[in-house]
Amino acid sequence: MSAPTGAVRVLSPTGMLGAGFAESTVDRGLELGADVISVDAGSTDSGPHYLGSGTAKTTAAAVARDLRILLRAAARAKIPLVVGSCGTGGTDSGVEQVARIVDEVLREEDLGLSVATIRSEQSAEFVKQRLREGAVHPLAPATALDEATVDSCTHVVGMMGHEPIEAALRAGADVVLAGRATDTAVAAAFPLMKGMPAGPVWHAAKIVECGGQCTTNPRTGGVLATIDHSGFTIEPLDPDAACTPISVAAHMLYETVNPFRMREPAGELDVTGAVYTAVDDRVVRVEGSRFHPADQHTVKLEGARITGYETMSFTAIRDEHIIANIEAWTELFTEVLTGRVEQTLGLDGTEYSFDLRRYGYDAVLGGLDPAVRPPREIGVMLLVRARTQELATAVAKVANPLMLHLPTPDMAYLPSLAFAYSPAETERGAVYEFALHHVVDTRTPTEMFRTDHRKAPARD
Structure with a gap:
């Protein structure tokens, strides 16, 4: 043509x-x-x-x-x-x-x-100066920007x-x-x-x-x-x-x-x-x-900052009884891990966090897509986040025996689950989050x- x-x-x-x-x-x-x-x-x-x-x-x-x-x-x-x-x-x-x-x-x-x-890339000083001039505005659902947030970003770019x-x-x-x-x-x-x-x-x-x-x-x-x-x-x-x-x-x-x-x-x-x-x-x-x-030319700001450090562990469950009672198993896991971390590391819930994701069950959509039948197997990913990498890994190591042998409350024997790799803990390094979702009024494009x-x- x-x-x-x-x-x-x-x-x-x-x-x-x-x-x-x-x-x-x-x-x-x-x-x-x-x-x-x-x-x-x-x-x-x-x-x-x-x-x-x-x-x-x-x-x-x-x-x-x-x-x-x-x-x-x-x-x-x-x-x-x-x-x-x-x-x-x-x-x-x-x-x-x-x-x-x-x-x-x-x-x-x-x-x-x-x-x-x-x-x-934009300097923190430039963004803060425009902020003081009233030229920076939030995009929904972000809220008004403050200078501390700007300073927390490792990189800020203008689009x-x-x-x-x-x-x-x-x-x-x-x-x-x-x-x-x-x-x-x-x-x-x-x-x-x-x-x-x-x-x-x-x-x-x-x-x-x-x-x-x-x-x-x-x-x-x-x-x-x-x-x-x-x-x-x-x-x-x-x-x-x-x-x-x-x-x-x-x-x-x-x-x-x-x-x-x-x-x-x-x-x-x-x-x-x-x-x-x-x-x-x-x-x-x-x-x-x-x-x-x-009427006003604008440039969107994007910025990201470190929120902590993460360590991951992954195990696979084939035990039919645990799979049939996966909610009880998860609740017990959370309770036992929290208690053991406090006992062994002296940490309360304000110094670390963890997320247990059950792949093959509800890891992607959660309760929006409930299983219609028990799956044959479930992959359990543990993500631990803390202020340092060493601390995140320490918590994950406390969780190690639970990821391998934790029974449900009614089981009379110790099951064996399956780690995907050895060592079981993988350090993922710094974890970031987006911190800026704002626009700047420009004088020239x-x-x-x-x-x-x-x-x-x-x-x-």
């Missing part, structure tokens, strides 16, 4: 850098005339650990593999590559990690591409919109490596820079944010969005996949509070009037999307972000 005059084509190869994709699908996107490659590299989906620790969810080898394909493609087609939320949490260390991989690939492949890095990315592209960057960014900003920056209308751009960016997830076969690769002045089309890059009006429209349900409206730093996407039409059995056309600019431009690295 030929694109309308003045259209911009956005190639989204995958939902997350490092997740992998077939190189042939990227080649197909170039054949269809892609003008830019955009890919997300981060998320809060996997919890606060990656932001709090400043480490990546993906392995460097997987990221390097994907980047090598995308950098070659960008150089071959002479189009920009935009990567958002580098290093999972978008911290400065995450941007630097991806930048090092990019530099290595550019040297090895002898690709003369210039690179812009955009840092999104950029398209503006810093667009500025880097206008400055001539071939590759843009952004810190924390909205998933949509990564795909929206280039078409907005080219003058495409905001409604179709932001809607298309939302649909392509997860690559092939808007297709009938999400595992096979990415998609190409062709955006013009009256709407956009979505086409899968794998010939065996298809986009349908339902698969495309359904993606507005993904990670949104409202399936018809979605807030960006610059305003709100409104798809209440959008119409999804099948162009053929693989391609979908969307028209009627609108974007309402906000780019003031909170710092951009550095690098020339193409020389080959060794």
Whole structure:
């Protein structure tokens, strides 16, 4: 299908850098005339650990593999590559990690591409100053922010919109490596820079944010969005996949509070009037999307802090009598462990906590999905949390004999359960929680972000 005059084509190869994709699908996107490659590299989906620790969810080898394909493609087609939320949490260390991989690939492949890095990490002093100025506001269900909470965070990032990315592209960057960014900003920056209308751009960016997830076969690769002045089309890059009006429209349900409206730093996407039409059995056309600019540009803050240290133990129960009386067993376990910790370690319940999760019984949904029959086996995970790793492990060690031999109150013998590994206790390290869910009123859309431009690295 030929694109309308003045259209911009956005190639989204995958939902997350490092997740992998077939190189042939990227080649197909170039054949269809892609003008830019955009890919997300981060998320809060996997919890606060990656932001709090400043480490990546993906392995460097997987990221390097994907980047090598995308950098070659960008150089071959002479189009920009935009990567958002580098290093999972978008911290400065995450941007630097991806930048090092990019530099290595550019040297090895002898690709003369210039690179812009955009840092999104915020200092505690900056956030506290804006807080004092009344420029920081909570997002539901968060409450008003205080300075102590800001100081408790190990890392704080601001979630950029398209503006810093667009500025880097206008400055001539071939590759843009952004810190924390909205998933949509990564795909929206280039078409907005080219003058495409905001409604179709932001809607298309939302649909392509997860690559092939808007297709009938999400595992096979990415998609190409062709955006013009009256709407956009979505086409899968794998010939065996298809986009349908339902698969495309359904993606507005993904990670949104409202399936018809979605807030960006610059305003709100409104798809209440959008119409999804099948162009053929693989391609979908969307028209009627609108974007309402906000009176006040805002940047969302994300911060994580350490809440303690955790040690895990895991055992498996096959004893039919214990399984039939698992509630009584759990109650006894809690009572005995609490008493023994107080006896042996001198700790009361204020100095540690533990959680007993019964997999195969109710660990996932709890009482919302009661078992209709006794399961054949139950895996019991013990998670102990305390102010230090040593203390958490000490409590878990006190629990060790209970995880292996605790009978129900009415049993006349000592059962043998089954540890999954030896040693039974695994130290999980620091445990984090999200502490910031707030927005900052900005003076300019780019003031909170710092951009550095690098020339193409020389080959060794």
